[in-house]
Amino acid sequence: MSVDGRSLERVLLTAEVTDFLTLEADLLDERRYEEWLDLLADDFRYAVPLRMNVPYDDVERRENTRDGSEVCWFDEDKETVRLRVAQLATGKHWAEEPVSRVSHLVTNVRLATDVLPEVDVSCRFLVYRNRVADETDFLVGRRRDRLRRTGAGGWQVVERRLLIDQSVLTAKNLSVFV
Numbered sequence: 001m002s003v004d005g006r007s008l009e010r011v012l013l014t015a016e017v018t019d020f021l022t023l024e025a026d027l028l029d030e031r032r033y034e035e036w037l038d039l040l041a042d043d044f045r046y047a048v049p050l051r052m053n054v055p056y057d058d059v060e061r062r063e064n065t066r067d068g069s070e071v072c073w074f075d076e077d078k079e080t081v082r083l084r085v086a087q088l089a090t091g092k093h094w095a096e097e098p099v100s101r102v103s104h105l106v107t108n109v110r111l112a113t114d115v116l117p118e119v120d121v122s123c124r125f126l127v128y129r130n131r132v133a134d135e136t137d138f139l140v141g142r143r144r145d146r147l148r149r150t151g152a153g154g155w156q157v158v159e160r161r162l163l164i165d166q167s168v169l170t171a172k173n174l175s176v177f178v
Contacts, residue, residue, distance in 0.1 A: 010111065010114060013114055013119070014109060017155070020155045024039055025106050028102065029103055033088060033089070034089075037081070037082060039155070039156055040078050041078070041148055041156040043077075044078040044156075044160075045077060046081060046160050047161045048178070084177075099131070100175070100176060101129070102127065104126075105125065105126040106143075108122075108123055108124040109121060110122045119149075120144065123142070123143050125140070135172065139171070141164040141165045143160065145159065145160050145161075146158040162178055
């Protein structure tokens with residue numbers, strides 16, 4: 001079996017992107033939020049639309065709310081995310097006292113586009129959170145990221161759109177980043 005140069009480049013790029021997403025998950029799990037903020041581009045956008053249970057014929061049109069024009073769980077820019085991180089850093093965040101133990105799993109990483117300096121990435125996520133004695137939450141879904149290669153050879157997240165599989169969230173709050 002022969003492998004052409006373009007296919008090999010795509011495999012290597014996918015591995016590089018997967019490594020970046022794994023590093024990002026580690027930073028979040030270790031509560032290294034300031035370092036994580038450095039992975040976000042200045043023009044970063046973070047959207048988590050609501051998911052709705054709709055008849056089959058309306059799925060394409062109405063299953064997810066639209067970013068920027070309808071209610072979302074989150075529709076934020078980098079500055080808003082920075083303020084959330086600053087609030088967590090005070091140690092006086094009611095939803096994180098005591099702090100949660102969180103594990104981010106990122107899998108099924110696939111390049112949707114690979115025209116550098118930006119790539120569009122599709123992946124699946126599972127975020128497990130446990131706090132106090134008996135609060136356990138799972139967030140599961142699909143993520144679409146746009147990543148930009150930086151001048152230093154690293155990556156930054158330009159855009160993140162999450163589709164959480166649950167239409168009704170059972171978590172008491174959404175104080176974790178996904």
